[in-house]
């Protein structure tokens with residue numbers, strides 16, 4: 344769907360009430376389908392009127408009628424939910440226009456947007472459940488009491504978690520994009536003029552970049568955190584200075600997490616593997632979890648700060664279970680592709696080099712589709 348925040352003016356305030364009514368129910372109770380009667384009740388409008396409003400919202404694909412239900416029901420579409428979030432951001436004047444889409448991840452869409460002053464920013468729209476809703480339905484037991492995890496609820500949780508972590512990381516001087524605003528399943532943040540490390544074929548000093556990245560992993564850990572997806576897709580290299588900027592935080596975990604050491608080792612191993620393959624750079628020096636923690640902390644525990652900021656352990660756990668469930672499904676789906684990984688890596692690089700000659704504008708800083716991520720199941724234990 345083409346996003347256009349200027350369209351927001353063409354949603355009347357009554358239509359907005361109807362959309363919001365549908366979102367309240369879907370968001371808080373994890374219902375996929377909201378009965379018409381409930382929309383009428385929550386919106387506080389007359390039922391005849393609501394029928395008409397729903398018709399016009401459905402025509403614009405913001406809401407859709409769900410067939411085969413015992414009652415007349417509707418659900419908000421991704422478009423409808425996007426609308427609500429962008430309306431909130433534009434009401435607060437943090438964002439006034441939407442530009443090009445620069446990224447499509449499995450679990451997000453990334454747009455360049457701007458405020459009234461014309462400053463460019465990045466809008467990250469979280470889209471959990473886009474790929475694997477099927478698997479979630481079959482994994483309800485695994486998800487415990489949460490009988491159905493709606494994409495809307497999970498997407499919002501994911502954005503709220505990322506926002507909470509970005510705030511504290513930025514406040515403590517970590518090299519990440521400045522977080523600007525958050526609404527529903529969206530995050531507004533500083534635009535970084537950079538290429539993902541994935542697209543970089545040469546750096547002046549691989550050794551220096553390697554140790555900067557390992558130092559970052561250590562800094563995270565000494566502040567109580569593990570990135571959890573610290574790889575060449577989520578490390579941006581600034582065009583001007585070559586400095587790394589880290590992005591993508593919905594999977595961050597605390598160093599007190601039961602599998603903390605495993606996550607830590609996986610982050611370290613992602614960097615080691617990538618540097619070996621891409622830059623033929625290898626070092627005996629890499630951080631070990633236990634010694635990193637025993638060297639002493641940063642003097643603050645950001646995992647604790649985040650919890651205190653309102654993103655609860657319960658929410659964290661719900662999101663984690665959901666992500667684990669979808670990951671499992673993905674791994675099963677991808678198993679047949681694993682064999683040719685090494686040769687794929689080589690040809691990706693060749694393609695990227697071709698592409699980069701033509702793509703120097705900001706619109707093109709990322710490929711349209713995300714390339715498959717390296718899978719490291721069992722990182723060697725420290726000292727192996």
Ligand code: ADP
Pocket residue numbers: 445446447448449450451452453465467520532533534535536537539576577590591592708709
């Ligand atoms: P996902 O969870 O889908 O991987 P990411 O946060 O990693 O989402 O963003 C996807 C891509 O969008 C990144 O690889 C990067 O190229 C681009 N991107 C994300 N945030 C920014 C930003 N603040 N500035 C510039 N590019 C960004």
Ligand code: MG
Pocket residue numbers: 448576577591
């Ligand atoms: Mg990413």
